[in-house]
Amino acid sequence: MASVKMLLLVAAVKGWHLHQMDVTNAFLNGDLSEEVYMVLPPGLDSSGKYKGKVCKLRKSLYGLKQSSRKWYVKLTETLIKHGLKQSPCDYSIFTSTVLNELGVLIVYVDDIVLWSIRLEAIKDVKNMLHADFRMKDLGELSYFLGLEVTRGKQVIIVSQRKYCLDVLPESSFESCKPAPTPIFNKEVLSSSGGELLTDISEYMHLVGQLQYLTTTRPDITFAVQ
Structure with a gap:
């Protein structure tokens, strides 16, 4: 960037x-330099003459x-x-x-x-x-x-206006009120307080999106970090 x-x-x-x-x-x-095999694609009859067969790739394929x-x-x-x-x-x-x-x-x-x-x-x-x-x-x-x-x-x-508008509904913030600094001023954070998230993937995804948003919005860098 x-x-x-x-x-x-x-x-x-x-x-x-x-x-x-x-x-x-x-x-x-992409050209493959190593031998790569894949299972038969869906729809190809694997019970007849192709039974027990696999495909040897000649070129690169999505998913590799x-x-x-x-x-x-x-x-x-x-x-x-x-x-x-x-x-x-x-x-x-x-x-x-x-x-x-x-x-x-x-x-x-x-x-x-x-x-x-x-x-x-x-x-x-x-x-x-x-x-x-x-x-x-x-x-x-x-x-x-x-x-x-x-x-x-x-x-x-x-700008990242479209990117930002896509992030808001994804995180259920479509109707949020704008603020000059997107962080609670009086929030006290502690490493031992609060409940642990059972699934951190959504949190990590959102933090990643916000980090990318700082590309054009340096004003939110402190809050994001």
Whole structure:
């Protein structure tokens, strides 16, 4: 997220173009180097000639532990083959320099954002990706990793309004009253007081959502932490 913020800042100041793409069924592009077998899919007759049989996978598949890694390896090899360089500081960032002008690609699983001062450079990268993968061109950047991006003159506004509105009903807070600081001012917390939660998964999920919300809402950082 620090890399995304930094690149958005540079794009705002220097007037870079921002476009985004989505990979269709990204994990299916991965190549397996080890032998992986799976049970027969539902609907395939396992009582007839397929009885006692299993499937040997030729390509990566959703549900495999190594699917995300195999997809990332495939994408990295493809980008490097076409002349992009992987950042040694953040492996999700790839850069290209054409005519002494910098172009940047950042990827998160199957979401890709392209930065460049030249719109033609972005189109070239899009064509390259379309040639190797099934891609969906989403046009100018507007929504990425739960961040809503609005472009202005030398300014880019980033918010998580939709993300926040999705969190509220999930935690039964649709009708809550807004407060400048979302914490009880006089609350005294103790490590030995209160009742232990029987299931902490819901609590952990909510805390994770709130931590991600601090990306654009630093004012709630103290309360969340």
